[in-house]
Amino acid sequence: MxxxxxxxxxxxxxxxxxxxxxxxxxxxxxxxxxxxxxxxxxxxxxxxxxxxxxxxxxxxxxxxxxxxxxxxxxxxxxxxxxxxxxxxxxxxxxxxxxxxxxxxxxxxxxxxxxxxxxxxxxxxxxxxxxxxxxxxxxxxxxxxxxxxxxxxxxxxxxxxxxxxAAAQLQPLFREQYGLGQSGETFLADNQGVFITEPRYPGHSGESQSHPIDARPMRECLSGRDAEVLAPDYRDVDVIHGFRFIEEMGGGCIMAHIEQAEAFAPVRALRARLAEVALVLAAAAVGLSFVFARHFSRPVSRLTDSARALQEGTLDIVVPAEGPLELKTFAETFTKMARSLQESTAERERLLREVQAERARLEVLARQAQEAARIREDLVAVVSHDLRNPISAISMSARVMLKREGLEDWQAKGLSRISSAADRAIRLIRDLLDSTQARVGGIPVERGPLDFHALARHVVEEVQLAHPERHIHFQSEEEAHGAWDADRMAQVITNLVGNAVQHSPADTPIQVRSRGDDVEVLLEIHNEGPPIPAEVLPTLFEPFQKGRSTRGGAPGSLGLGLFISRQIVEAHGGSIEVRSAQGEGTTFTVHLPRAAAAGAPPGG
CATH class of the missing domain: 3.30.450 (Beta-Lactamase)
Structure with a gap:
């Protein structure tokens, strides 16, 4: 050299x-x-x-x-x-x-x-x-x-x-469009036996004992959908496209095309690329003789400038000399160096701003977490301390209501005090449950329970509280299992009360409880206006009060649905809602059965 x-x-x-x-x-x-x-x-x-x-x-x-x-x-x-x-x-x-x-x-x-x-x-x-x-x-x-x-x-x-199958399904698999000259499609059952006729002879689909023993068929019968390269039932290399058909209780749709036909363009492409590569190589050698005469000195200077740029020197100016292409390249190289210099400065400035903003956001996040913790602690302490005196007020009001000789105004006043105290107790209970759910989850104590009997009892209590409404209860099959009776009563009361609150007074409410071998299902349906679509995603979040057809429920914090979901999930179940115009609103609770001592068989 x-x-x-x-x-x-x-x-x-x-x-x-x-x-x-x-x-x-x-x-x-x-x-x-x-x-x-x-x-x-x-x-x-x-x-x-x-x-x-x-x-x-x-x-x-x-x-x-x-x-x-x-x-x-x-x-x-x-x-x-x-x-x-x-x-x-x-x-x-x-x-x-x-x-x-x-x-x-x-x-x-x-x-x-x-x-x-x-x-x-x-x-x-x-x-x-x-x-x-x-x-x-x-x-x-x-x-x-x-x-x-x-x-x-x-x-x-x-x-x-x-x-x-021949009359109904065979016509669907005759068209070979998209599969060339060698392609075919056919349908097999969940044992791999041909349902529609294959295109080629020599297959093993004459018996019921796993007739198509190709690997793709076995993969398809296991429930997979894919495209693979493998031999077919004739032992010919093909491209397989298979789809598992659940709608027929199992089975497979198979689409084939021979690899020799499908990949034929690759061979022609290889020859064409070889020709093009030879032409380009010959042209490159010839042009190199021409460019070598004009590029020696300008290229050397460009090389020196590039080395300086690589070492971090951004304030360089490349002399514009040599052929037009090299002059343009030199000017572009100089502009690139200046752009890199400006970009480096801008990047450093933005990095400083991002770091400052990140620090500010971290401070705000810590402040928000501390505020949330203080708020939850305050709610828990205040709710716990208020429960005893308000309970005393409620019990005192009930005792005084039992006295004889009360004036009407006295009885009405005591009734208001008792009702207000009960609402306050419910609010306190909801606040405590909400805090407990956020901290460690609502605890449940399972025990043998007839869910139908509990649901019927709770519905009757709500009916007594709302004599003007028509609440229909229906039960199907048996529903014994292991659940927390008090918590389940709380869920049913919340959902039925929610249906009463959010439906017109002249419409019925349907409550349906039914069991099967796996779970117990509770459905509460009302014919009120549909829940807006934008409300549904946050319906079970705390402090999300729905719109009542009667102006809202006094004493409600929007915690009933949140607590109900927490109780249901604590039992391993789920709760969902469907609401549409003309169909009303239905809340559905799924409760899996759990073994419990003393539960009847099947519970």
């Missing part, structure tokens, strides 16, 4: 990086482009799988909707148990079967014999209820024909339908 002239050295230094850069950029371009082609091919298969999934779910949803509409239409048949109603049901069901492509149908109506249409309609008697979100159930493979069943219930009617 030292025996060569500076120009030769510069030429060599210019040619080598250009050649290396060309090779590196060509390799990077090929890798990025090939990755893009592969990703686009995989994404295209995923899009096809999504499209098939949407088409299948839409087909099942529409069939379910039309079946539900049939139940509504069947309910309009002549009431009673006579032959006219049976003929009406038979005629309407037969027309539905003919127009909707139903294979078999079985309709059961309470008090009537089942109405059957189709050769195997009676086999639908054993059709099990669908799981939540499930629209259809695929029957195991019997012979060459695949069928799927659908169950719709409404009122006293239960309609079972059976469809032929």
């Amino acid at each position: 030292r025996s060569l002239s500076f120009r030769s050295q510069l030429l060599l230094l210019m040619v080598l990086p250009v050649l290396v850069t060309t090779a590196v950029l060509g390799g990077l371009a090929y890798r990025k482009a090939s990755e893009a082609v592969r990703e686009n091919a995989i994404r295209a298969v995923g899009i096809v799988a999504n499209a098939r999934e949407q088409a299948l779910v839409m087909r099942l949803s529409r069939q379910h909707e039309r079946a539900s509409g049939l139940l509504v239409a069947l309910s309009e048949c002549t009431p009673g148990m006579g032959p006219e109603r049976v003929r009406c049901l038979q005629d309407m069901l037969s027309r539905f079967v003919a127009t909707e492509g139903v294979r078999d149908a079985r309709l059961t109506v309470r008090g009537l014999k089942p109405v059957l249409v189709g050769p195997e309609a009676e086999s639908l008697a054993d059709l099990a209820p669908m799981l939540p979100g499930q629209l259809a159930h695929v029957e195991p493979k019997r012979g060459q024909e695949r069928v799927y069943d659908m169950l719709v219930e409404g009122g006293d009617m239960r309609l079972g339908l059976r469809f032929g």
Whole structure:
């Protein structure tokens, strides 16, 4: 290198990086482009799988909707148990079967014999209820024909339908758009057996014993949705796009395209990039001879300036000389140095301001935390100290009310004192519960409890306090479990009282308590105006008072719903609210059952 002239050295230094850069950029371009082609091919298969999934779910949803509409239409048949109603049901069901492509149908109506249409309609008697979100159930493979069943219930009617998969589902999987010449889509059941016909022979889908033993099928049957590269049921390398179908009780939609076809553009791209790289390398070598003559001195000065800039010297001026490009670069380099100098100064100023603002915010945060702690301590102390004297006032007023010979004005005054003292006690209790909830949570003492009996008792107490309102209570199944009776009574009182407060006086209030094997559900519904959407997110926060239809509840701090949620969550449950125009407002409490000594079985 030292025996060569500076120009030769510069030429060599210019040619080598250009050649290396060309090779590196060509390799990077090929890798990025090939990755893009592969990703686009995989994404295209995923899009096809999504499209098939949407088409299948839409087909099942529409069939379910039309079946539900049939139940509504069947309910309009002549009431009673006579032959006219049976003929009406038979005629309407037969027309539905003919127009909707139903294979078999079985309709059961309470008090009537089942109405059957189709050769195997009676086999639908054993059709099990669908799981939540499930629209259809695929029957195991019997012979060459695949069928799927659908169950719709409404009122006293239960309609079972059976469809032929070939007629209803096969058309959805014939279109191969987006999957090239080798692609295919098909549907398999929750055992991996083909429901729709595959495109290629040689598959193992003739039996029921896990017919498609490809890894993607096993992953899909486990509940996953993905796109992967793996062999298919023919042992051919393909791109798989699979979607798990919960609406059919399990099963998979598979979309395939052979990798050889999907990645063919990558090979053509590789050859094209090689040609371009050779052309660029040749051009770079030729241009290097030209640029080496003009760049030696200006480039050296630019190098010295860049080294000075790297060392931190920002107040530099690069001489503008050499070719036009180098002059422009020198001027730009000088401007960049000045900009860096100004940016450094501005950054230091902003950093100082940010540090000062951060310190101020930290002080404010500490002050806010201290103020909140003092406020909560003050509320707790004052509430605790006020509870005993106010309780004494309430008890004294009740004792004096029992005396005989009181004047009317005396009795009214004592009643007001007693009522005001009771409201004050409730406010104090809410404040103490709120403070306790914020500090360590509201404690609960579980014990065996019949939730239905407790709810009925509390509803009766609220009814006595509001004789002008109509409060209806309904219980279903059994509801024994382990809960804190006093705290649960507090929750029910708060929610029913809230319904009374926020609903018109001439509308009823519905209270429903029902149990199942897992939990007990309490629903309180009123027909008041809907809760504004902007209020719902903070409805269960403390000190959030709702709008009353009767001007507000005196003595309310907006803690009832907050405390109710804390009590429910302390029992491992949850509380939610639904409110809409024309539907009223419903608060729903979910209480999981807990084992307790002395609780009846199932509680």
